Amino acid sequence: MKTVSEMKTMTGAQAMVGSMKEEKINNVFGLIGSATMEVFDSLYDQESINYIGVRDERTGTHMADAYSRALGGGGMMLAGQNGPGATNLVTGLAQAYHANSPVVAVAGSIATNHVYRDAFQEVDQQALFTPVTKKTWTVNRADRIPEMVQEAFRVSQAGKKGPVVLNVPRDVLSESTEFESFPPAENYRSESYPAASPAQLEQAVELLKEAKNPLILAGAGVKWSQSQQSVEDFAELINAPISTSAGHGDAVSSDHPLYAGQVGPRGNTVASNLAKTADVILVLGSRLGFNSTFYTYDNLNPSAKIIQVNIDHSALSRYFPVEVGIVGSAGTVVEQLTNEMRNQNFTTFERENWVIEFQNKRKELLSQRIEKGLPTGSVIQPNQVFHAVNATMPKDTMFTLDAGTLCLQATDVLNYRQSPSLFSPLDFGLVGFSYAAGLGLKAARPDRTVVSLMGDGGFGMTMSEIGTAVENNLNSLTIVMNNHCWGAEKAYQRDFFGERYLGADVPNPRFDQAAELFGAKGFYVDHPSQLEKVFSSALKSSQKGHPTVVDVQVDPNALYSFRRDSFKHRAK
Template sequence: MKGGEAIIKSLQDHGVDVVFGYPGGVLLPLYDVIYDSDLKHILVRHEQCAAHAADGYARASGKVGVCIGTSGPGATNLVTGIATAYMDSSPIIAIAGQVGTSLIGKDAFQEVDTLGITMPITKHNFQAMKADEIPGMIKAGFYIAKTGRPGPIVLDLPKDVQEEEFDYKKDLKIDLPGYKPTKKGHTLQIKKAANLILESKKPVILAGGGVIHSKSSAELLKLSELIRAPVTTTLMGKGSFPEDHKLSLGMLGMHGRKVANIVVDECDCLIAIGCRFSDRTTGNVEEFASKAKIIHIDVDPAEIGKNIDVNVPIVGDAKNTLTSLIRNITNIKISAENVTKAKKWTDYIFDFKNNCMPRLSFEDVPLKPQQVIKEIMESVDKDTIVTTDVGQNQMWMAHYFTSKIPRTFLSSGGLGTMGFGFPAAMGAKVALPESDVVSVCGDGGFLMVCQELATIKEYDIPIVVCVLDNRYLGMVAQWQKLFYDGRISHTRLGDVPDFVKLAEAFGVKGEKVERPGEMKETLKNALNSGEPTIIDVIIDPDEILPMVPPGCGLTEIVGEYKVEREFSGEIPYVKPAHGGGGD
């Protein structure tokens, strides 16, 4: 068998049915194999989008996403997408072509040190110098990518290795003596955590992306209701807990919900699960949850104590650890006093939450983003996958949009990659063709990757992209307004392009929304049409999202926090479905 055939066979043996790629000189042997193969290949229009699409595929499905790019510029174009996946612990495999082994190091045409470049942004990377190494590397790659804390893998593949003949062996064993991810949390630490939780009067749970990766939403819900602790999430944790649940506080952090930021400041016990205490989540670490004892559960030991000192560290998979923690708590007899204090705490939370629900309804023209998001929520199902780009559009969505189930809110958190939303939506739709996929972008980020309109048209990938169009790099402009005396330096994007015409140039349907009520109708029609659609939504450029300035504590929110005025005083309590809600 040839090296190139081994790649495709190995990918298919690992259940890969689709790859996102862009060919090139050194990939000719591999693409010649793809020509005869039944592996679905989606030709993107820029390698960065191949990586984002593979990432979106992975985030939506929980499976490993695969992307391919050629050597040199192909590989460097993949880099942003790989780094995005790395920061958000998304399992992807990026296959990069490389110049022939005899040319490596000679500064050959389209040669770049892919291995060196991607070392700091991958969980691991490989270079196959002989064809017989390929099956083992792919097997190890899949194993490493999806176990423990997931992450991206790069496979660097010289041209001659793709052509080299070798004997393909079945039932290959791989040995990774340096890779043994911890699964089970330490029993004594879990016991300690259980006691700490029961001694506390004001517990709060902070759920991160790890809850989604480990499929432990059901356990999270169970724990929250058992100890009556409200749940706030990080951006990556959005969807891990149903946000229409009475105990949900929404997202925490720099652009988090007011109720979440204040409650975390007040709590006396913070149970952090599968999160890494990013600066965007914690604000000033000195002031973060300063009255609380902190329990930190994470599968990656290096995350514990990295940013925040914790009282009870537990290294382990969230599902395993939460199950055991719940069992420990259930075994301890809960006193009447415990029940009273839990009730006091949750009553306070419910009341507080009711009084600071963000206002969503606005009749203004140009449209307020809150109103747009409200109408989006009215037009989608709970299992609709939404992706966001980065900036105001992302934080508005994170703040106002109610996510109910895991893997339905996809966003570039750690790296904050503009241009992520659209190609990620493409990947998500390819992974789950039955689900509706809506991407909410800004005009800046969408324009960075708009060439993918060709891809969604050619492959008929019916996603709907809502471009929140304010002609600004909104988030940077917001900071300029708040912290740089309103000196709007190079964040005004000008009057071009016409997004409707841009879509039409690619044969994609383009719609424009300008008034309240139009968004709901247009989005519903677009989703029902089964056609890819771009909706240009003209929004108010002056709307800002209240935020915590960098370096400040989470309660120091600047900007007016508009609350829902006509609040009825009763949040519909959704009865949780026990045992379900996992992945």
């Protein structure tokens, strides 16, 4: 029983900020509003928590999303206004939900005695957020705020990660009551991770020992468990190529001699052919979902024996039957497998031709990409942009991508050397993610180079956040591939609708000049021969602490229809 002297009187808002401190929150993204004014006032005196004010709740949530992906959690967004401030969160939360990103969002809500009275800016926020979050709460009493903040962070990071929302009515934030001291996060955070049972290990090891053409398919679970090195070591031990699921080409280093790249329609033919011909596939932390497989065997050997490891039980055998299904952390299980295989008598001799053949094809693919990326001609092609990026950006670079035809072409082409280094909106297919995500990464990892690659449409949606970058010294380097159109949609109109273009073309300003008006640095390039020189100068600018934007004039005819399957009914 706490004595009176051990209790402290605080407002609900002060208790919330106190709970954030116990969660070791160093940066919080937000957009100020009257519904949570008490929280912002309570943050004013907190030197340990840096507040980053954004221009839109959606982009702020993208920042918190990338921040959480970079650090494994801790990304937090404050929507200061109920109603429109809350509804603006939805797209960002849906993106985080598809990415299993542990974002914690706090949304202001109308006073409790105004609920169901058609009050000003009233919307059912509990119902609004439920479909796009792992869990949503509405706090009804100030004294429960510490408990619910703890639960929000715990739920967001436990098992299959995901975003959560706390709706907090303004009267609850202003209410004063007595609070006990808040328990540190380490007192209730579990550090144990699910592992394979002895029987499952035995089954998996036997399959891997007997395999002639084994393949490791690494997904997001490898990144979340920070097990890049363990997966690489295991691949070397059993002499197996490593492919990755779509959007997670950074699960291991692209420089590793056993790296094949991403499988499926978003990947490359070498990695996909491995998946089509492997006799045993060890799937680590992947659902084998849509962007990797389209839920068909077009990019997967139907005869392969699959060992699937996933922290989410519902992901096992969901789309493809598996021989061994293991509910566990990819990092924990691969270490178990490594220990077991080291104690086994087995040879990798029969696999040498399998690996050598793959490595020769991979080498040929990379040579073809270099050739396509050489600065020939007078109009910039996407492959030339990617080649120049690979030639100029350092090994520590973290890349953010958008959806859309230009960025989808880049997904498997860029060099990913230090995991995590690829942050994409692939499962949600969101345009407008990349720039804001890059700012979130810079807040999380100011020590690393951050390059945001995006089209002009997505940058036009989110360029107001240049002001956020300048104000908070978030010195990312943004490369806008400016083809003056909605590229993916224009490609479909060209290929399947008789070039009946409507709404496809986008008139743009010079984005480099717009950046300069905000106080950032801007660069412009319209000739292939200048790409590497301009990118090198832009890199130096960002390294000196300047948020930097490069406007790259890309061939508007360099369009590609990625989802041709969607328009089979219109094929001639």
